[in-house]
Every structure is written in C-alpha cells, then in structure tokens.
Amino acid sequence: MSDSVPDISHDQHAVRRQKLAELRAAGFDPFRANVATTHFSQDAKALYVDGQDYVTVVTVAGRLITFRVQGGSSFVKIQDQQGPIQLYFRKDVLGEERYTVFKKQLDLGDIIGVTGPLFKTKTGEITIRVDSFTLVSKALRPLPEKWHGLSDAEQVYRQRYLDLIVNQESRHRLMTRARIVSAVRRFLEDRQFLEVETPVLQAVAGGAAARPFQTHHNALNTDFVLRISLELYLKRMLVAGYDRVFEIGRNFRNEGVSRRHNPEFTMLEVYQAYSDYRGMMTLVQDLMRHLVRDVVKPTETEGEGETAVTRPSMRIKHAASGEFIDFENGWREVRYKDLIIEKTGDAQWFSRSKEEKIAGVQKLGLFADAKWEDFELTNEIFGKLIEPTLIQPTFVTHLPKELCPLAKITADDPTTIDVFELIIGGMEIAPAYSEQNDPDVQRQMFEAQAGEEQQKVDQDFLLALEHGMPPAGGMGIGIDRLCILLTGAESIRDVILFPQLRNTAG
Template identity: 40%
Template sequence: MQERLEKLEKIRKEKGSPYSLHSFPKQASIIKVKENFSEGKEVSIGGRLFNRREHGKSIFFDLGDFSGRIQCYLKKDLIGEDNFSFFKNLDIGDILGVKGSLFKTKTAEVTVLVSEFKLLSKSLRPLPEKWHGLKDTELRFRKRYLDLIANPQVSSLFIKRSKLISKIREFLDNQGFIEVETPFLHLIPGGASGRPFKTHHNALDIDIYLRIAPELYLKRLLVGGFDKIYELGRSFRNEGISLKHNPEFTMLEVYCTYQDYTFMMELAEKLIRTLAKEVSPTGVINYQGFSIDFNQEFKKISLASKLKEDLGIEFDAGPAEFIRKARQHFDIKDNLSRSQIIKLIEDLIEEKYFGGEPVFVTDFYTWMSPLAKTKKDNPNLAERFELFIGGIELANAYSELNDPIEQRERFLKQIDSEEISSKVDEDFIESLEYGMPPAAGLGIGIDRLVMLLLNQPSLKEVIFFPLLKPQDK
C-alpha cells in the first residue's frame, strides 16, 4: 500500500487529485456496449482496471464494471508519450473513464481503441490474490465489495436476485394487489413466534422492537378496507445464524379478503412456478444435486395424518400429549416451551418427510397456529399450510382468525407458555372488534426462495451483507 500512496502523491503533484472529477460521461454498461457493437462506433465507458498486458508501444488492458469486462487497446502514437507513460504507472484496481472507438480483433474480441482516458479514482489497496479471484469464503462475506470485484459471477447472482424480486412485484401487481409499507418499529412484537431485537426511543423514553413480522399491521389495513395487499421488506429475529437463517431477512407477506388458505395455496404455486420459469424457461431447476420440476402440480400432505400414522399421535393431541408420544421415537428434553415443541415439529417435518419436490404441508394443530382459523370439520386442526421445496420451508399461510374474542384468548395462552411477548396487542384486538372480513394471508421467505432458485448452498450467498461474528470475538 505504501508504494501506491507514493504514486498518489506523485499524481497529485503532476496531474492534480485523481478524486477531483465529479462525473464522467459513461454512456452505458460494458455489457450493453458489447451487445450493441458496431465497427468504429464511438463509446465512453467507465470501470476498474484489470489484467494489463504491455507490448512495447501498445498496451492491452481489461476494463470492468458490474456487468462484465471489455478489452481496451492503448497505442502510444495515438494518445501521446506523456499519457502513455502515465498509464504505465497506473495500478490494477484503479478506476478509469475511457473514450474510444470499437473494433474486433483477429479473434473476434470486441475491443475499444482508446483515444482518451482519465483516472477517476486511485486504488490504494491491491486487489486480493492479484485479482484472480477471492476464494476465502469468510473473507468473501465480510468484504463483499472485494467479492464483487474479484468474482463476476457474484454480481450476476445478485442481479438475478433483483430481477426475481421485480418479477414478484410484477406478478402481484398484475393480480390486482397493492404494495404497502408498515412500521419496522413495533411497541409490541407480534405476528410470528420469535425473539425480537429490543431498542429504546430516547425522545419518547420507551422500549421498542424491530418487527419480527408485519402481519398484525397488514391486518389492520384489511380492517380499514383494503382488499388485496402485499409488503416486501425486512423482518428481524434475534436468533441463531445457519445456512437457512439470518437475523435480518426479506419477507413477502400477501393478504386477500374474502378468501381462505386454499386461495393462497393456488397463488403461491403460480407465483413460484412463474419465478422458476424466469430462471429456467423449462420450469425445471437444479438444486444442490437434484432436479425439481415446477411444471408438476405441487403435492399435498397432511401433517396430522402423517404424525398419527408414524407416531400414533391423535388429531386432538395437545403439546403435552405430542411430547409424550414423540418421546417413544426421539430423544427429547424435559420442560420444553410451546415454541420449542413447535420448532421440534418443524425440524421433524424438514428432516423426516420432505425431500426435493414441492410439497404443501396441511393440517397443523390449532395450538401451533395462534393466528389461524380452525378447520370447519375439525377444530383441533388449523386451516394452514407450509410449503416445502428441496426440504426447505419457504412459505406459511392460513385462513386468518378474525374473531377478536378468540384471538385474545390465544394470545393469553401464548403469554402463559412464555412465547412472543409479555403483553397482548390490545390495539390489534381493538381493530378486529370493528370487524375484519374473512381473509387469507401468505408469507414467503425471499432469501430462501432465491437461494433455492439460484442453486446456492447458503443464505449468505444471496444476501449482500450477512450478519457475521466479529473477527475479534
């Protein structure tokens, strides 16, 4: 780095600060320049200097941006001796603005014949591993900016993620849904089971929580008269980190009045099939070694029936009965809370029953589903499903409970079992008391869905800046 600092000082004295330019007339991304090639076409591009090759009075170098790289050709007799000497003292990683004309080499490579260049920013640190590629996984996640520079496929991955999220919005907008925004800061955490992050508002002198889910605010909008709404945004849970868990994550929540959970089952299947075809026009994708065909109708499996068949657990089993029966088959600790029992069942679902193909899991116990309506023919079971693909839980949906009296009772039972929060959200209950139409809700974990569709082994690969343990810990 010291050598580069000395070069910077020399540049400042001879040419002025390389950071002084406020703009450069970049016409298009590098990939667009290459795609729209025309012999002799004048172009103006910007990017990072890579892979310089000197040949006496000429220099070939690569210029790269987020979209790709293009070869550039610098001739001493075209740009002058002073500029040529100046370029030879530049470093890999410096950011340049380049003007010139397009041509193709004998090997048909699109190349810019440089007529002018400007140093727009001096790179004071050398790129990792001489810019040939950043392989250290931990370093890749900690310094994502280096990962993006060194590994062009990573930029491509995140561009695909962005396009998938745009497609989600397009799909829902075309279905007549309206995108809304609800608070990230909650006075009472709710809408899902999970430990919240707690903070303090100085001006109001109150404790507040980062949302674990937007659900209760979205339902308030249903009370207010909105029919079809969705929110795509961050939620937060103060819990562990794994290949499938990050404390900060992107969720899609969708709500539709006058419908039940079967409507959301159809909507989820159509949406995910649409996204799969966006990635692979055949509708068949590969995920970690096995093939998933999204053209086939998604399977449906009853959780309660499966547990009765395999473990002898009856449909009307409460948490205690479930544990008693499950102990006959698994090593289970004593004194589990209700949320821990639910987590146990979810782990069982993922590990025991479901592999690669898309599966809707229905018939969850009512005590596992505090915000869902019960089934008409069996009050012990909820009108709810979870969607598993590739053994991963991707979605959760149910017919929304709109009985304020029953909802308060369920919240109180959660408090008794030390779940979610120490208080009932009375404002939410009050909103239900004004009347909420029958409605269905759907939640989809976007990070997990992108991980699956883009065949990535970990959430960290599809989140720009995943949470990591500090290096000094």
C-alpha cells in the first residue's frame, strides 16, 4: 500500500468492505457460495463417541461469534439455530495459504461452513477439527460487544437480529415462545380441535370492546377495520358444524403501548361444542400443566455444593413479585363477588347506590369517575386492587353480566354470567365462557350494553345464531402474556420479536 492510501483501520465497515474486495479480486465471491451441511451444531456434538477422536466427519455452518487466534492454530466458535460449536483451525492441516485466508479475511459475524472430524479438547469440549472451510456470507458490519452483548433497549427492539445473535437469554426466550405456540397446536389437535383461519379485515370489529385500526379496500371502495377479536367468526364455525375449532391469530387494538400492550398481539381462541365454561377450566388447566411440564421444563435445586440436587419442577418464578407460581397445586376458584366483598369489607356492596360505590372506591384510594356505571366502579376495585395480587392460578367466576354480552346468564343469578377469568401472576391470562347461543337473548344483551365495555353489534353474526349454534364452551388465551408468564419476562416486548416502536424512517 502506498502512503497516499487513507488509513481506514478505524472504520470497521470500510475494512470489511476491503476484505470483501480482496476476496473478489482473488476470484471468490462469498455471496455466491453455499455449503451442504450435514448437521446442526448440537446434533453434530451428539454424534461424538467418547475416546473416538477424529473419526466422525461433519459439515456444519453458522456465524462466527468468537475468534481466538494463537499463531499456527486457532479456536473459534460458530453459532447456528441450535447454538454454538467450537472449531479448531490448524495451519498444518489447512496449509499456509488457506490458513492465512482464514486469519486475515474472516471476521466476527461472518457466516462460514466447515467440514472436519469431531474430537474432544483437553478441556473436554467437543470440537470440529477443520479440514476445509467456505465463507458463505461476509458480514460488513461488526457484531455488538461479545461480553456485555447488546443492551440498548431501542437497538434490541429495532435490530432484534443483533440481540438474537449475541444475547443468549433473548435467543432462549424467543425460541421458547415458538415452542409454546407449537405445543399449543399439538395439544389441541390431539383433542380433535380443527385449526381455522378467519378474516382479519372485517366490516364490524366485534367480540370485544376496543378501538380498531381502520383501513380501506380500494377495489371494493369499502372501509374495513382490523379485527380486535377472533370470537364472532369462530362461533360462525360452530354454526357451520365444526364442533371443535381454534385459531391462533393476530388481533389489532388501536390503543396505548405499554409493558403489557402491543398494538398487534397474538390470541388463541378455542371453542368446543357441547361443553361449557367448566369444561374450559379443565382444558386450560391441562394445557398449562402440559406447557410447563413439557416445554418450559423448570427445575429446582435443593441444597448447595456437592449435595445439591436438581429435579424437575412445576413452579415458575414470577418476575414482578419474585413469588413462585405453582402450576401443579396452586389452582384456586373464587367468585368475583366474594373477592369484591372481601376487599371492600362490605357484604352489601352490590346493593349500594352509585354514590355509595363512588365513596367506597375513593375510600380504597382509587380514582372514581362520576360518569362510570356501577359495574365499572366495582370493576375498578377488581382491576386495580385484586387482580394484581392474584399470583397463583386463580379462576375468578360469576362475573357481572355487564362485563361481557357474549356469555350465558347464570341460571340462579340473573346478575352474573357463566364465565371464568383465569388470573396468573397478577395478569388476565384466559377468559372463558359458556357461550350465549340464544339469538334473542344475545340481541338483548348487545342492546343493553353500557359504559366503556360496549361492543359493536355484528348483525350478520346474529343471523348466524338464528340458524342455531350448539351450546359450547369458549376460551381465549393471550399468547404474548402467556409467554411473559412462562418465560419469566418483564415486558411484552421481550416476547415479541419485533415490538411496535415509533417510526423513525425518514
């Protein structure tokens, strides 16, 4: 290099582009190369038989995540979907020329394929001795720091791929989410539930009370909303004669963004004909235990040092309270009214006047709006003071009928509905109903709605009900919240690959 060439050694992007140019000048374009892998990293390691060094030959590929050159030999690690595997490069194996290419033209972050036999190093790590390697993708940008990883929250979310490359915890958490969704599918399919897909673009945003996103279809010249719930179309499928159906799908709510809310989120809804909310109780309990036992697989360690014993557990630590949630024995069932009476200390709470309720809410230190309906005042107590304290799995039953127009009225109490709200870790995880299938009562309940809980009336849905819907139990589970709970995450953003952020694209 002449003196006139500028020093680019500080600019990692420029240095890497130069290495790429050098590779191409030598007749090799990494972006046109590929590798025929035989195994993923951990599957390859599992092939190693103790004492049989340099016998089993594998080809694996992945991203270079550590680089330790020591003169004529080097240890590096690559990482694939299954995790890391160590590679051992030697000058006397590869030859001077290839070893120099390895040393001088590969960088952390590059994606390579290698072929060679497995062996165990003197520190006991199963390693591939590299007989040949191919660079299949040059990384033109440097990886975040190897030890601290990437911790800038904004970059973690906007460039999640970097977070997933360098932060083990994120890799594991989001991998667990994928496994949870997959296990939910298998669990339901094993019980003869059919997975269906229903419209995201809807004329009426029904099935819940929330502000929808609005959009427009040009060719039909019609306004649509993005769905806020899966419910009303799945019930049409019950009318259609699909007796057990479910959908795992994205809902959209045009509301605030917080630790618990993302504008788009994933819902599971399940409907089972000839069942009811009690049947859903058993189903969700079985499902949760299955997910904890077979997907999350928590363990607990007793004792310390050499006497320590680690064994499978059914308990998961709740991030916010530090309490352990027991999915085996923690389940409890309690009526909404009893919780309110206990909290207010007023056995006559539900026959108090609105003014007395406002005073009661304020006495508990909460804000009470005079515009609120009676049930909203009561529900403020539930939402603010009771729900957050229900850490162990709790079925809250017999909710006031105003809270949901889509459920059956309790036979011996016209003020409540046959539903449960499953609360775990202080979060609403799964509501379930004995679904209302009387078209006339359904219409009346829609019309009697008041306050913030009002739902839009879907006339086409009422028409479907008039054709006859079998009695059914139905349940919804917020998949994101379920993942927060099961992975011990603190925020919904930790379990969503690309959470919604303000757009900064200029």
